[in-house]
Amino acid sequence: MTDVVRPEGVAREVIRSPERRVPAVPNSPAADDLYEQDEYARTLLRSLIRAQLAVTLSVLIPAAALLCLYPLLAVLFPALGRATVAGVPLTLLVLGGGIYPPLVILGFWYVRRTERMEHRFVDLLESHD
Amino acid sequence: MTEPASIVAVVAVTVATVVIGARGVRVSRTPEDFLVAARRVPPTLNASAISGEYLSAASFLGIAGLAMLDGLGALWYAVGYAAGYLVLLAAVAAPLRRFGAYTIPDFAEGRLNSPILRRAGTVMVLVICGFYLLPQLKGAGLTLQEALGGSYWVGVVVLGVVVTGVISSGGMKGITFVQAFQYWLKLTAIAVPALVLLMVVHHPPLTSIEGTTTPTFHRITKVEFPDAEFVTLATPTTVRVDGVIGGVSHDGVVTLDATDYRVSAHSVLTFPAGSRVPTVTSGAVLTASQWESPLVRLNGKLIHPLAATYGIVLATFLGAIGLPHILVRFYTNRDGPAARKTTALVLLLLACFYVFPAMFAVLGRLDAPQLYTTGQTDSVVLVLPRLATFGPWGTLLAALTAAGAFAAFLSTSSGLMISMAGALSHDLLGQGVKAFRLSAVGAGVVATVLGLLVGGIAINVLVGWAFAIAASSFCPLLLLGIWWAGLTWQGALCGLALGGGASSAAVVATMVGAGRTGWPAVLLGEPAIWTVPLAFITMIGVSLLTRSSVPPDVTRKLLALHLPERIRLSDQVVDG
Numbered sequence: 066m067t068d069v070v071r072p073e074g075v076a077r078e079v080i081r082s083p084e085r086r087v088p089a090v091p092n093s094p095a096a097d098d099l100y101e102q103d104e105y106a107r108t109l110l111r112s113l114i115r116a117q118l119a120v121t122l123s124v125l126i127p128a129a130a131l132l133c134l135y136p137l138l139a140v141l142f143p144a145l146g147r148a149t150v151a152g153v154p155l156t157l158l159v160l161g162g163g164i165y166p167p168l169v170i171l172g173f174w175y176v177r178r179t180e181r182m183e184h185r186f187v188d189l190l191e192s193h194d
Numbered sequence: 195m196t197e198p199a200s201i202v203a204v205v206a207v208t209v210a211t212v213v214i215g216a217r218g219v220r221v222s223r224t225p226e227d228f229l230v231a232a233r234r235v236p237p238t239l240n241a242s243a244i245s246g247e248y249l250s251a252a253s254f255l256g257i258a259g260l261a262m263l264d265g266l267g268a269l270w271y272a273v274g275y276a277a278g279y280l281v282l283l284a285a286v287a288a289p290l291r292r293f294g295a296y297t298i299p300d301f302a303e304g305r306l307n308s309p310i311l312r313r314a315g316t317v318m319v320l321v322i323c324g325f326y327l328l329p330q331l332k333g334a335g336l337t338l339q340e341a342l343g344g345s346y347w348v349g350v351v352v353l354g355v356v357v358t359g360v361i362s363s364g365g366m367k368g369i370t371f372v373q374a375f376q377y378w379l380k381l382t383a384i385a386v387p388a389l390v391l392l393m394v395v396h397h398p399p400l401t402s403i404e405g406t407t408t409p410t411f412h413r414i415t416k417v418e419f420p421d422a423e424f425v426t427l428a429t430p431t432t433v434r435v436d437g438v439i440g441g442v443s444h445d446g447v448v449t450l451d452a453t454d455y456r457v458s459a460h461s462v463l464t465f466p467a468g469s470r471v472p473t474v475t476s477g478a479v480l481t482a483s484q485w486e487s488p489l490v491r492l493n494g495k496l497i498h499p500l501a502a503t504y505g506i507v508l509a510t511f512l513g514a515i516g517l518p519h520i521l522v523r524f525y526t527n528r529d530g531p532a533a534r535k536t537t538a539l540v541l542l543l544l545a546c547f548y549v550f551p552a553m554f555a556v557l558g559r560l561d562a563p564q565l566y567t568t569g570q571t572d573s574v575v576l577v578l579p580r581l582a583t584f585g586p587w588g589t590l591l592a593a594l595t596a597a598g599a600f601a602a603f604l605s606t607s608s609g610l611m612i613s614m615a616g617a618l619s620h621d622l623l624g625q626g627v628k629a630f631r632l633s634a635v636g637a638g639v640v641a642t643v644l645g646l647l648v649g650g651i652a653i654n655v656l657v658g659w660a661f662a663i664a665a666s667s668f669c670p671l672l673l674l675g676i677w678w679a680g681l682t683w684q685g686a687l688c689g690l691a692l693g694g695g696a697s698s699a700a701v702v703a704t705m706v707g708a709g710r711t712g713w714p715a716v717l718l719g720e721p722a723i724w725t726v727p728l729a730f731i732t733m734i735g736v737s738l739l740t741r742s743s744v745p746p747d748v749t750r751k752l753l754a755l756h757l758p759e760r761i762r763l764s765d766q767v768v769d770g
Contacts, residue, residue, distance in 0.1 A: 114756045118677060121284040128280050132273070132511065136503040139488045146487040154486040160269035161552030165545035168277055172538040175284050180531060183758040190761060 105193060113186045120182060124175040131167060135159060197580075199589045200341035203597035207379065208356055211604050214371045235370055235526040241539030243370045244523050246377030248275075248514075248540070249547060250326070250606035251333030252657040254380060254599050257548070259572035261555035262565070264494060265485040269555070270503060271658075272548040274510025276541060282515045283537035288530035289676045289755040296525035297616060298518055298668050305675045305755075307745050308683035312621070314690050315671075319518045319617040321698070322664050323610040324641065326517070329656040330610070331645030334603040340576055341596055350645040353600075357607045358638030361615065362631040370526065376605035377543060383598020384550040387579045387591040392553060395582050397560045408479045409471045409563040414464060417564040422459045425472040425567065427452050433469075437461025471563040479566045485559070490720075498716045505720025509662040512726060515672055516664030519609035522616065529759045554578060572653070575599065611637055659701045666693035666725035670733050676755055678734075679748050685737030693729025697721045 139146045148155040235243070253275060260268040295301040299315035302308070331350045338349030360372070391397075397412065408428065419437075430451050435444035438458035457463065465471075473479045480494075489499035490506050514520065527533040558565060558574040561582040565571045576599060579591030611634060618633035619626075648656070667690050674681045700721035703709065709718040717724060737744075745751065 110753065110757070114752060117756055124284045125281060128277060129511070132277060132507050133504065136270075136489060136500055136507075140500045146489070147483045154266065156266040156269075156486050156488040157552065157556060160266055160273055160488060161556075162549045164273055165276065165548070168280055169538075169542050169545050172280050172283055172541045175280075176534045176538050179288075179534065183531075187758050187760045 199593035200596035243373035246373035258554035278514025354642030434464035505723035509722035513661030513665035516668030689733030
């Protein structure tokens, strides 16, 4: 990543959020200025983005494994595709409902963890100001 | 056949849509309100609206029909359609909202400073939305044909006119309420009939479809053949024939041998209870153990099933992030955390819905195996209530599913039309309410005319096409743009062109009949399995070769994407 340079005189119309322009903490320096000037803040902001990616991957990798594993097992062990549980085909139990609760739980778990993580980082950054 | 109750239900849904849409008009006044509903939609309402917009003809009719015909492996479509929201939640929702770009072309231009990339993005929006819109119009044509007994074009034109009218007069505030209403309507319209049929109607136990047997008629069943058909009987059967079979006209009871017969169009065979469902040459009826396999079939056959299954999982899992009409909704969230809550709720709402198409597939196999014989499994959700129950209850439940189906076409086509009109007006006609209205009318007229021409193409082919193209174009653009500082506009442009182009070419080839067997069938019919990696590799490779084009303010852009709202940036970030 290089220095932050804003090109001058380029006027493009992009609709964007007006909230962004309102400073949340009126007298503190902006995050991107801190990023340029302050080594500690730079480390903090970089690790925030890295931590966000880590939480994202910790949800998506198990989900992808869940989706890919079942067809693989069905090819390796054809009996699995014909198995029944209490008279109901296993495939119906898995694809017709059973696979959804883990996915939904992963989703809400992601929301909770990422929110907490962001709060922690913002508190750290604000206490540093 | 004419079904007055179904017609009343469809008309009621349409009127309710127009009324709720019009109610929203009073709240929306400025051009910005018009397009993004003033960004004040709470997560629960927004999640209902996104789910309502998302559940299309493919979800409401297609999945149950395909799973009944091709086996439970087809439920991977439903699983992928829902699981895609986990990717959207964890990788896209909050950053996209924080960045403040409200369409994919906006994001492409804002993130990579390239007007050319913006135009390429606009073209992709029109391609993906266009191909997603056609199957909705086709579904509406078929549903009204079923209810009215009239012509295919009636439903297409009705849907086209209603959607164009609502969009060009109501804007998106109205549509948010309409879409939220549509989700709950669709859930009710599929859940109530499914549960009633499951609990109230007597049907054979699930164990009766075990092993190597094909389904049996468990009660006296009348089968009407709309077209001439060759049928094969597994055992000698005594049936009542009204019509022509084997070249001989009958009007009474005939004992047929276990062999092939040609049944003429409009003949009616009445099978006794307990007799085997005959197979027809136009499509084999699967045995129980074939039907229960969790692997995806192509053209009714297992062709490299693991690759075919992964192809569908990849297209649907990654395709949902690239759907323009869904992403535009994220701008109506207040902030990043609200966007996350909305997405997690959508995942929950979709998971609740997709249980019921699976139920309909099983009930269809148990209670209405005659649909195999007449090749009408796609209409199982519409006709099963009438076939499985008698009297007013069946009619009432059928009217409910017809209403739900029409809601599915209405809501998805509204969202698609908004995206197309938004892209057209923003990039061709200039901003403002008038340009938006003009674009909506233009897109509506073109789509309706094209909708009249696709009567012969399967709904699932077109929807699958839209997902595969989205997964091979916008998905890598968004994932790399949000998480990788090294992306350049040249890389993104090459990836969009190659991934989107290759996936489109593969599906066009499949539609004109190329690759019916072996690897070509898999690679052309489920292109996502190779076009998604191709798009990612191209974007990364070309970006590495054009490193000098990395935007100089890439750091600020990444901060804008990822910083929580409580931390501020010094000035505008997206534009220069």
